[in-house]
Amino acid sequence: MKDNKIQIAILGLGTVGTGVYKVLKKQQPEMLPKLGVEVEVSRVLVRNLERAASRVDDPSILTNKWEDIISDDTIDIIVEVMGGMEPARTYILDALHAGKNVVTANKDLIAADGHALMDAAKDANKDFLFEAAVAGGIPIIQPLKQALQGNYIEEIVGIVNGTTNFILTKMTEEGMEFKEALQLATDLGYAEADPTSDVEGLDAGRKMAILASIGFHSRVTFKDVYTEGITKITARDIRYAKEVGCRIKLLGRARNTEEGIEVGVYPMLIDSRHPLASVNDSFNAVFVKGDAVGDTMFYGRGAGELPTASAVVGDIFDVIKNMHFGCTGRIGCTCYKQIPMKNRENIVSKYFMRIKVEDRPGVLAAVTSVFGNNGVSIEQFIQKRKNDDLAEIVVITEEVKEKNFDDSVKILKTMSMIKQISAIIRVY
Amino acid sequence: MKDNKIQIAILGLGTVGTGVYKVLKKQQPEMLPKLGVEVEVSRVLVRNLERAASRVDDPSILTNKWEDIISDDTIDIIVEVMGGMEPARTYILDALHAGKNVVTANKDLIAADGHALMDAAKDANKDFLFEAAVAGGIPIIQPLKQALQGNYIEEIVGIVNGTTNFILTKMTEEGMEFKEALQLATDLGYAEADPTSDVEGLDAGRKMAILASIGFHSRVTFKDVYTEGITKITARDIRYAKEVGCRIKLLGRARNTEEGIEVGVYPMLIDSRHPLASVNDSFNAVFVKGDAVGDTMFYGRGAGELPTASAVVGDIFDVIKNMHFGCTGRIGCTCYKQIPMKNRENIVSKYFMRIKVEDRPGVLAAVTSVFGNNGVSIEQFIQKRKNDDLAEIVVITEEVKEKNFDDSVKILKTMSMIKQISAIIRVY
Structure with a gap:
């Protein structure tokens, strides 16, 4: 920190990085009263300096050298929004070892290797927050770790992939077949050029691994998650589902049973009166069942520039409060149990x-x-x-x-x- | 604290107090790994010692003297679940002045006088948390203060009274008239003997005052809230609403406009495709619109012994984490603006x-x-x-x-x- 300013660096200036930059700029007038300090984006790591120049007010903050950031002691918070496994993993570990706090939206990394990152954060007494990694802008990780922490969570069911939810909504409401709906999703920018990770349930599987780990206090990684996609679902199936009072949704389902934890992603028929059944288009929702709270649901935008940035900036502001109160590392890893995964045969x-x-x-x-x-x-x-x-x-x-x-x-x-x-x- | 135990006192052993006692008991095996300490309910303040005796394992923790609690330096957290204005207000202020943290579910008090209590907490550097005061078990205050803090909140719309939502659901689904549905709600224990506060929208109004204050960072008290109840709604109105594709719900609506803040509670027609329209029975939901996150919704049980206790215990555990990290008072009052209320004529x-x-x-x-x-x-x-x-x-x-x-x-x-x-x- 210098001059009552918290210096942060953003790694990556793609959709999410740009959103974070924009939201921070909009929040500038609020920062002093809200946080007691201002937040300054002092560095942004990009691959292509020229291409990124138009996206920031002052292109001199751009760098393509990680060394410029990791060696800068005035930077207190690293916001990793590059995605992917490497170099994100190395950068985050370096940052934590160097005593910086880290905020990330990187579900792939956390679903595979979250424990190592959280251990590093714990050793450094720093914050490692990742609200944006699951269900974009929807507050779900923090509620699970805080407001719902007095519950034994029995089940978490989520519509945590917007692309497939959009496709299934179009198939349901307009009778489209999968290919046609996928094409529409691609045209509208909801689906990527290679939609495999979305339509095969892999993206949802990663998010469910993270949610299960937090909800059940026991580490679940992506390789523990059974995934099945929606490519075989037909308009005819959806019509039959309607006949029996159901909708078809791609659901991530995590259950903590007496025989262990099960986490899977599958297209499922769900009663049309269930709150998840009316979550449509690219919206996401996470349904959580706790022994005390009963049924709860968290609904909103699971992706997109500004919704995801909302979660990232919420985390950044939380880190700043923790820095102010000298309590970074306050919310760390909550996996204090080792519950086996349930045998799939059961x-x-x-x-x-x-x-x-x-x-x-x-x-x-x-x-x-x-x-x-x-x-x-x-x-x-x-x-x-x-x-x-x-x-x-x-x-x-x-x-x-x-x-x-x-x-x-x-x-x-x-x-x-x-x-x-x-x-x-x-x-x- | 003594012997690695946090001593707490519960004020009131009605529905919520009993729920808190039960949930803490269920969470006993989790506390050491989750919090690093155990939580011991060392005192419970009740009016009638005899009647309360059967509700706790060890009746010797019961007392009807506030002095027994306020003068006990081993008690770090006071859980106020008596409700009402006095003596709750005095007890909370005494507790904060004595350097104790406070968790409460008391919406009446906070909607009228929250500022004085939060000021006292700030002066004492102690926590004053009240997640349970709005929408029972649904995490909403914490998400507004933390995960969504990077947003300008434009609007908060809530179904925040379960009794009236139950009544309107019965009128909608079974064609009942108001009186008949109210009678059913009374018979099932959803409505109190004097249902005025629920059916006239006063209870919802208090909750909306709290939500608006937090969402808009500007103090709104109950007297600023316009309220209209559901007593005049007829089954005929509901049928007409259906004809135009709507449902009738008792909505609390808070908007932050250029001409000031408006907060009101009214029965309203709402498009049946809106997520709030399918929130039925005694469920609550709060819909929040932010400039970055877009539309979000938080759904669950807005009342009841265990759901409300879920929120209270979440707060208790948060206080304990803050005590451990020496950062009580971390989340205090967030009303740093003074936005006028909008003139009702506008x-x-x-x-x-x-x-x-x-x-x-x-x-x-x-x-x-x-x-x-x-x-x-x-x-x-x-x-x-x-x-x-x-x-x-x-x-x-x-x-x-x-x-x-x-x-x-x-x-x-x-x-x-x-x-x-x-x-x-x-x-x-």
Whole structure:
């Protein structure tokens, strides 16, 4: 700090970095009364100095050398918004070792390696905050670590990927097929050129790993998370879901059960009266169930320049308050337990299944007996009108062990009367 | 503190106090790893020692003498959950002056006199936290003060009274009239014997005063809040609302406009696709609009033993962390501005109005010209089928100055062709 100013450096001037720069500028008149100090962006690390020049008032703050920042003792807070694993990881560790506080939005890094970073922050007694890493602007990490800390969190269910939620909303409201909705998302800038990480549930999986770690006080990394994407969902599935009073959403689901922690990302049917069911377009929401608080939900923009910057700047201001009170490191790692991950064979789900079968006597009995023999109870059974010589059957199971369901499917696949297994989707 | 234990005292062992006692007991095994210390409820202030005896494990912690608590230097945190103005106010001030931290759920007190209490906390460098005072278990005060602090908050709209939301939900879903739904709420324990504070919007008004103060950084007290209740809402109004794609909710609305702050509680029609419209039963939700974050919403249980205790215990644990890091008083009063309240004459609203008129030529022209002459633009005009010799007209206005609308109504009331003004409800 110098002259009542806190000097910060921003690493990266992409969407989020630019947003942080803008929000800090807008907040300038508020800083003295709000924080007792002003915040000055004294350095911004960029790859291309020329291209970045137009995005800041004073291009002399730009640098492409990390050394300019790490060796500058007047800089107290590093805001890492480059994303990706390296060099972000090295920079953050260097910064913490050098006694700087760090604010980041880097979910990939935290979901894979958060513990090492939090350990470094603890050793240095510095803040390492990452509210923006999950669900963009929605306050969720801080509420889990603070306001809800008197709860045993039983379950966290989230719509934590805006791109897929936009796609599913278009499929639901306008009857589009996946490819068409993806194209629209790409055209509108919601989906990246390579949409794999979004549509296969990887991005959501990383966020769920972070949420589960915080909620259950036990480290969950991305490799512990089962992920399934939405590429196979069809407009027909969505119509059937509506018929049974449901919507299809890509849900991240983390449960702390007696047999361990389970975290997965799957497209799921969810009752249309559930608060998550009406979270549409690119909005995100995280539903948290605690033993004391009951059901809560946190809703908002999960991405975008300014919403993400809102979370980053909230963290920066928190660090500044902690610096003022001499209590940086106040909210550190909260994983003080070591709960095993639940064996996937013991995971229990409800399923929606759509199959095409020969339209002749005995078929239904055969199908239901396969389920029965494998311990799969059926909650709903709908036979739809014929199409060619085939009948379409929709089966919704009770909660069953996934293994038992998979075993049933394996057998069904071998049966000549079953012509097609058109869809298998979990039910929340 | 003694023996690695933080001693706390609970004032009041009603619904919330009992909940806090229960939640702390459940959290006992978590405390050492979570906080580094254990929390011991060493004193509980009650009026009737005998009646309270069955609610605690060790009745010797009960006392009916405030002196036993205020003079006990081993007690670091006072949890005030008695409610009401006095003696709560005196006890809290005494506690802060004596160097104790205070956690409270007392919305009445904070909405009327929060500033004096926060000043006392500041002078003592102690924590004065009150997450439970608004929307029970829903984290909202902390997110506004921390995660969203990088925003200019433009608007806060809340369903912050569970009793009225339950009543309106029953009226909407089951076609009940107000009295019948109120009776059901009373029978189920959602409404108090004297429901005035709930159904007239006073309880919601207090919460909105607190939220507006925090969101806009400028003190708003309950007397600044305009309140209107739901007693005049009929099942018929709700049916009409449905026809135009809306629901009726009791909304607290706080806006920070260029002409000052406005805070009001009114029943309002709200588009059924708005996230607040599907907040049903006794659930609460607070919708916050910030310049960076955009639209966010916080949803959950706004009252009840354990949800409210969740918020209180979250605060207690936060105080303990602050004590450990020597930074109590870290989050104090955030009202560093003095924004005037907006003159009610300048407040702008949309209105839904239902009137019965004589069914003869010229009536519609007369009604619309009254609005036109008073600068009230009409967005929708629905004439319903006759009933006796009367026609029913539903008018939905554009956003208009309330004064202009009120002037129109005054004139309509004098016109012989207008037989009844059945309903006037604002539209969100």
